[in-house]
Amino acid sequence: MAYANLGLLVLGVVLLFKNHGEFSRTAKMWIIFFILYFTIGMTAGIIHDHPSNIIVSIIPLFYVVGFYYYLSFAENRVLFEKVAFICLIIVCLLCIHWYNINFDLDKGGVHIYTVDRAQGVYGDANNMALTSIIAFVFVYKVFQPKNKMLFILKLALLFAMFYSLFVTFSNTGFMVLIVSLVMLNHNFFKGIRLLIGIILIPVLYIFLLNLNNLTADLDLVGQQRDKINNIVNIVSLNFDKVDDSGRNELVAKLLTYVYENPFFGNGVDFAISKHGHNTIIGVWADAGLFVLLFFLGMLFTYFIRAIKSSTETRFFVLPLLIAMCIFMLSLQTIINQPYLIAFFMYIGYKIDFAQESEEEDVAQIEE
Structure with missing residues (x-):
């Protein structure tokens, strides 16, 4: 099914290659980024003998090009x-x-133990949390x-989306x-x-500070209580007690490889192989400093152009951008x-063409 989707993307690009609409200059930066990433990353992988499945790794580029043409x-x-x-x-x-039926995607069925954090269709609580916010x-x-x-x-839908986020305990x-x-x-x-x-800010602060007491009667288990403790430790500035699930150690370990080859990286998907759990450091580890700087510049450009867009567009795309960048x-x-x-490609087009098509798009959606 996954490769069938790729085939449809390629077919769509071929059909639209000469008869496309107006392209987004913001979305186009993703094509440049991935060309740089794979060119330098694959070269680094050959030099440092880091094997990677290029056919699988290059899938995002297919989606970038496919939606670049489709959304034109x-x-x-x-x-x-x-x-x-x-x-x-x-x-x-x-x-x-x-979550209600205690289904665990990793186990492929209903778990005999209580699932403490909803993982959704991704099998990962944080990925599901990001999707819930979007x-x-x-x-x-x-x-x-x-x-x-x-x-x-x-x-009702907004409450459902909030509850979907809540049960991830992210x-x-x-x-x-x-x-x-x-x-x-x-x-x-x-x-x-x-x-x-x-x-009301001090009221919210006091509420969060006493969250453990307020939830004492709830039947929270495992990581659920740990996540409540994290919130309390954050607002009480006890950062040394915040449980990051070992992510700081993983990032610190990844940085040791980054410092060994800071300029050209270690190869495509190197960070994933080391379970770095950080997209930004991962780009640096894979393809080096120059690609990282382009990546950060691209994200910065997204934010600047979003801020300069119309009010309606600005406060639609900024929450999406902030969510995706923080989860990086x-x-x-x-x-x-x-x-x-x-979504990144869509946001690029939304930023560039919102002013000329915003009213028309809203009217069509309402119909």
Whole structure:
């Protein structure tokens, strides 16, 4: 099935090669990045004798090129929003259902022990947390109800997306959701409401500080209680007590390899083979400093152009960008998961063409 999807992508590019729409200069940077990454990374792999499965590793580039051509048409961008909207909801609902029936993807069935963190269709709690946040933002911004029943449906979907995030017990996810909520409701924080919001910050701080006491009667097990402890330790500034699941040690170990070959890296997918759990350091470890600088410059350009875009677009794409970039610090798979690559390409087009097509796109979505 996966290779059938790749075949369809290649076929789509061939069909659209001469009859494409207007390309996004922001999204185009991903093509340049991957060309640099694979050229330097494969050369480094040969030099340092690090074997890698290039056929599998190069899959993200197929998705970059495929969506680069596909999204060049405005009507395809509208269709992408609709399909992504539906798929994200289905993924989150599956996550909730599997958590409720104690289904573990790694075990391939219902687990005999309690699943303490929902892993969803990815088999990973943090990946599922990121998807839940993306889904929450999409439901909030894309779904614009016209009547009371649809408004109630939107509230129900938002609650479901939040619950999908909640059962992952992801500290990073909770913090990112708070930032996203503030940005999505930026119009609310004006005048007296801004003052009220500032006054409520100490209340929120006290609430988080006493989270262990407030959840003492809940039947939390394993990592669930550990994640609550993490939140309390973070707000109480006891950073030495925060459990990072060994990620700091993994990153520190990966950095030793980075320092051995800082300029040209160690080879494609080297960081994944060392379980680095950090996309940014992973790019450095794989393809060296120059590719890392281009990667960071590309992300910086995304943010700058998003900030300069229209208000409606700005507060739609910024929560998505912030979520994906923050999760780069704890996930090693941000740039090699096809669905995330598709979202990055979509965001690039959204930034570049929002002003000329925003009203038309919204009208088509509402229909």
